Amino acid sequence: MIERLAMLLLIAALLSLGWHGLRWRSLRLARAAPLPPEAVQALAGANTAILYFWTASCAQCRSLQTPALRQLERELHPAVAVVPIDAAARSELSARFGIITVPATVIIDQGGVRSVNLGYTSAAVLREQLNRATPTQL
Template sequence: MLERLLILVALTAVLGVIWVLLRQHQARRLAVLASQRPFAGLVPIGCPAIVAFTLPTCAECRARQTPALERLRQQLGTTVQITTLSADAHATLVERLGIMTVPATAILDPEGAVRALNQGFADETRLLRQLDAVSTAHLSPSAG
């Protein structure tokens, strides 16, 4: 019984370390993407943006992500640019961003820098929180 408990504790610790390493990797990737502006020419600058990646065969995109984006579009109006891109048509960008699944969403600041990247479905609450963080960072004196 004690052996099983020790194995469970060890597995939990290993999974915890893997999770921390993945989060650190994602933070480093976002820092690099923020300086590269990968959406230049695809998404206009001047206001925050949400870019959603989808595929025609993606049921979750149609059933959950698209309706969530539409509700945000109605709520936020023209204060946020919401764009949907085909993952197939933008395969190089998808690879560059490290997107492994659709739906996926990227949050851009008003200058076009990637500030958040969501793998999988992101609900309105999460997207609004990420947009709020972008707006707060953009408005702070140290953000310039």
């Protein structure tokens, strides 16, 4: 019984480690990647931008991530701009940013990439990340 419990805990630990490893890899790749032109343009008018990777087939994008980002945009416009990117149509750009799933969000400011989120991220978590990126302007 103890061995099985240990095995279960090990699986949970490996999953957690794997997940955080993937996020770290994405952050590293995103920091090394040149920003797409629409992100550079968005940063000309806003302090911070959120690159939003989505695809037409992604239900979670439509039902959860898009409404969360719209809410943030309404609250924080013009300090924050959301830049939607069709991850399927621009797979090379997605790969450069280490995007392995959708929805995914990347927070950038004048200093570069601050955070990368793989999977749905709530408005509350994004707000916290934005605050950390440019606390004085929000």
